Amino acid sequence: MPPSIAQRLDKIKDLPPMPNTLQKVLEEMDSIASSAKRLEVIVRQDPVLATKILKVANSPAYGMSGQVQTISHAVVVLGFEEVRNLVIGISLTQAFGQNADLKEFPAREMWLHCIGVATVSMEIATLLGDMEPEECFTMGLIHDIGRFLMCSFFPEDLKRILKLQEERQIPLYMAEEEYGFSHTEAGAYIATKWNLNERMISAVRYHHRPRSAGPEEKACAVVFLADQLCHKLGIGWSSNWLADKIKLPKALGLKGPQVQAIAKKIRDKKKHLEEGWSKALGG
Numbered sequence: 092m093p094p095s096i097a098q099r100l101d102k103i104k105d106l107p108p109m110p111n112t113l114q115k116v117l118e119e120m121d122s123i124a125s126s127a128k129r130l131e132v133i134v135r136q137d138p139v140l141a142t143k144i145l146k147v148a149n150s151p152a153y154g155m156s157g158q159v160q161t162i163s164h165a166v167v168v169l170g171f172e173e174v175r176n177l178v179i180g181i182s183l184t185q186a187f188g189q190n191a192d193l194k195e196f197p198a199r200e201m202w203l204h205c206i207g208v209a210t211v212s213m214e215i216a217t218l219l220g221d222m223e224p225e226e227c228f229t230m231g232l233i234h235d236i237g238r239f240l241m242c243s244f245f246p247e248d249l250k251r252i253l254k255l256q257e258e259r260q261i262p263l264y265m266a267e268e269e270y271g272f273s274h275t276e277a278g279a280y281i282a283t284k285w286n287l288n289e290r291m292i293s294a295v296r297y298h299h300r301p302r303s304a305g306p307e308e309k310a311c312a313v314v315f316l317a318d319q320l321c322h323k324l325g326i327g328w329s330s331n332w333l334a335d336k337i338k339l340p341k342a343l344g345l346k347g348p349q350v351q352a353i354a355k356k357i358r359d360k361k362k363h364l365e366e367g368w369s370k371a372l373g374g
């Protein structure tokens with residue numbers, strides 16, 4: 092029997108550890124919600140992150156070029172939530188760096204995809220009213236984390252999967268399943284290693300098949316829908332095989348026009364989103 096995904100990942104000695112800053116922000120998510128000061132302290136302890144936050148705050152999108160010199164000013168300019176999202180996003184991208192960079196999966200485009208899915212997941216959660224928008228942001232951000240692992244550590248498998256996809260004309264995640272090495276399982280492996288909570292792990296494992304997610308079906312359905320919308324709207328990386336119709340998961344109880352309204356909102360802020368995050372990603 093071929094080794095399982097977990098067995099293959101077990102053999103890798105230099106898997107990225109949970110980024111320190113990300114851990115702090117996630118651990119203190121609840122208390123941070125009421126403490127911009129605590130967030131500032133966390134950011135200041137991470138100079139690379141602090142520099143990037145200032146770069147975003149000074150980008151033309153916010154009309155403040157060069158005037159923002161401190162993190163507390165950046166929080167005023169960008170807003171607490173946006174800074175927190177940037178902190179989570181930047182610290183996660185730092186964990187993988189640019190070594191996960193295959194021709195078919197340019198790292199920057201992949202991160203923009205994840206950031207897009209995070210942002211759309213947050214919008215969907217806000218509309219639903221009974222999901223935590225910040226938590227949905229983080230779920231969206233990490234949903235494809237397994238792809239970065241595959242690009243970094245298993246590029247040859249990934250090439251064979253792409254070939255299989257080409258031959259069979261099926262979505263990439265199905266080609267992975269058929270091949271026996273999926274980004275969802277690889278991602279769930281690292282999310283578990285990082286001690287993320289069950290909901291986060293489920294979002295990684297089931298974002299292509301939310302109906303298999305049991306008690307976390309709704310959370311996974313949020314990411315599932317956000318993922319499709321980002322592909323449709325062309326935010327960041329997209330597979331060369333796309334379904335032409337958006338599948339609206341029943342678990343969300345949303346109607347078509349509500350989804351169209353979210354799509355419009357995201358389309359309107361697409362440029363802003365891409366510009367701001369390109370700065371954060373080091374551009």
Ligand SMILES: [Fe+2]
Nearest residue numbers: 234235298299
């Ligand atoms: Fe995915």
Ligand SMILES: [Fe+2]
Nearest residue numbers: 208234235318
């Ligand atoms: Fe995705």
